[in-house]
Amino acid sequence: MIAIGSLNQTKVNAVAAVFKQNEVITIDAPSAVSNQPFSDEETQLGAINRAKFAKSQTKALIGVGLEGGVMFIGQRLYLTNWGALIDETDTIYLASGARFPLPEVIKQGLLEGKELAIVMDHYTGTKGIRHREGAVGVFTNELLTRQMMFEHVLLQLQGQKAYHDQLNK
Numbered sequence: 001m002i003a004i005g006s007l008n009q010t011k012v013n014a015v016a017a018v019f020k021q022n023e024v025i026t027i028d029a030p031s032a033v034s035n036q037p038f039s040d041e042e043t044q045l046g047a048i049n050r051a052k053f054a055k056s057q058t059k060a061l062i063g064v065g066l067e068g069g070v071m072f073i074g075q076r077l078y079l080t081n082w083g084a085l086i087d088e089t090d091t092i093y094l095a096s097g098a099r100f101p102l103p104e105v106i107k108q109g110l111l112e113g114k115e116l117a118i119v120m121d122h123y124t125g126t127k128g129i130r131h132r133e134g135a136v137g138v139f140t141n142e143l144l145t146r147q148m149m150f151e152h153v154l155l156q157l158q159g160q161k162a163y164h165d166q167l168n169k
């Protein structure tokens with residue numbers, strides 16, 4: 001049994017798709033970082049906090065956390081994503097996801113203190129982008145959706161755990 005620390009459909013669907021052999025349960029886990037993480041460190045910490053919460057507050061032996069944020073490289077603001085998995089031995093696995101520069105107009109909205117989800121909904125004239133294709137889907141013409149991106153993060157986590165378990169058999 002695996003617990004995902006979010007009710008966001010893109011995250012829950014990604015976990016169900018990658019961990020096909022496991023029963024997946026969901027819990028609304030606090031990230032304990034800002035609503036809009038502004039660095040890799042903060043985004044990664046949000047993922048770790050959610051994974052730990054998901055494991056400790058459910059009967060699952062494995063907890064997973066997925067977190068989206070933004071970070072600067074020079075003057076450019078990038079979308080960033082992190083995943084964490086904590087297993088039955090309390091080993092924590094980490095992996096990052098898609099990272100690409102956001103358009104200047106999106107960066108300006110974030111610098112005004114708005115959340116990326118709000119800025120993206122305004123930019124696209126729709127509601128709930130974060131539950132569907134995500135910013136990554138919008139800016140890749142949906143070649144890569146938010147769920148696909150999280151699936152890639154989860155495959156890295158699943159694969160790292162499989163490698164580790166194999167070595168320690």
Ligand SMILES: O=P(O)(O)OP(=O)(O)OP(=O)(O)OC[C@H]1O[C@@H](n2cnc3c(O)ncnc32)[C@H](O)[C@@H]1O
Nearest residue numbers: 006008035067068069115116117120130134135136
């Ligand atoms: O329900 P939870 O799990 O909290 O899912 P979320 O999408 O609201 O929250 P995240 O913690 O993953 O992301 C942090 C913030 O970054 C935003 N965000 C991150 N990635 C995004 C994306 O691909 N599209 C739209 N908004 C995104 C959104 O504003 C979130 O409030």
